[in-house]
Amino acid sequence: GAGVSQSPSNKVTEKGKDVELRCDPISGHTALYWYRQSLGQGLEFLIYFQGNSAPDKSGLPSDRFSAERTGGSVSTLTIQRTQQEDSAVYLCASSLMGRTNSPLHFGNGTRLTVT
Amino acid sequence: GESVGLHLPTLSVQEGDNSIINCAYSNSASDYFIWYKQESGKGPQFIIDIRSNMDKRQGQRVTVLLNKTVKHLSLQIAATQPGDSAVYFCAEIPNTDKLIFGTGTRLQVFP
Numbered sequence: 001g002a003g004v005s006q007s008p009s010n011k012v013t014e015k016g017k018d019v020e021l022r023c024d025p026i027s028g029h030t031a032l033y034w035y036r037q038s039l040g041q042g043l044e045f046l047i048y049f050q051g052n053s054a055p056d057k058s059g060l061p062s063d064r065f066s067a068e069r070t071g072g073s074v075s076t077l078t079i080q081r082t083q084q085e086d087s088a089v090y091l092c093a094s095s096l097m098g099r100t101n102s103p104l105h106f107g108n109g110t111r112l113t114v115t
Numbered sequence: 116g117e118s119v120g121l122h123l124p125t126l127s128v129q130e131g132d133n134s135i136i137n138c139a140y141s142n143s144a145s146d147y148f149i150w151y152k153q154e155s156g157k158g159p160q161f162i163i164d165i166r167s168n169m170d171k172r173q174g175q176r177v178t179v180l181l182n183k184t185v186k187h188l189s190l191q192i193a194a195t196q197p198g199d200s201a202v203y204f205c206a207e208i209p210n211t212d213k214l215i216f217g218t219g220t221r222l223q224v225f226p
Contacts, residue, residue, distance in 0.1 A: 106158030
């Protein structure tokens with residue numbers, strides 16, 4: 001596709017359940033990022049991939065959060081034992097090179113609601 | 116309903132006027148800056164970027180100004196249109212790969 005694609009666009013889950021969020025970056029983009037945006041807040045960095053490796057995981061809030069990327073393309077963000085404070089919009093972005101050479105292009109996000 | 120920034124600073128401008136959105140960044144080591152526009156229910160959309168070796172860059176109807184002395188970034192939108200209504204974020208990269216976002220400013224355009 002032409003842009004970053006995220007699925008599902010909306011997810012409602014019960015507290016304690018696990019969820020998987022998917023991101024398809026722009027073809028050829030080597031860098032992939034996950035951000036979280038809570039209501040009334042800015043964007044909070046979660047994790048960054050360069051290819052399949054994650055040199056920066058510093059933003060993951062707890063060990064309930066994990067992410068992987070395979071084939072240098074699709075990434076999944078997994079949240080285990082979801083809590084109500086996990087409710088937010090999870091945004092994925094990709095960039096061509098991943099360093100200070102190219103801007104990040106964002107998908108429209110997955111809105112996660114934990115009930 | 117509101118999906119972004121219930122308590123964001125708001126700039127209200129009349130259609131056709133110029134808009135100036137300001138941003139103070141935090142890290143003097145930042146060498147790349149980006150402005151994003153975010154409409155309700157959508158992801159941030161790239162508007163314009165600037166590197167630290169420049170102090171001004173122009174796009175179509177937009178200009179970004181960078182003042183490294185006071186760590187200040189501004190976005191100027193000429194002849195503001197209703198479609199410009201959105202939340203605007205500045206973002207910096209402090210010589211790492213991690214884009215750090217500011218808190219955002221809501222731009223409201225009224226006729």
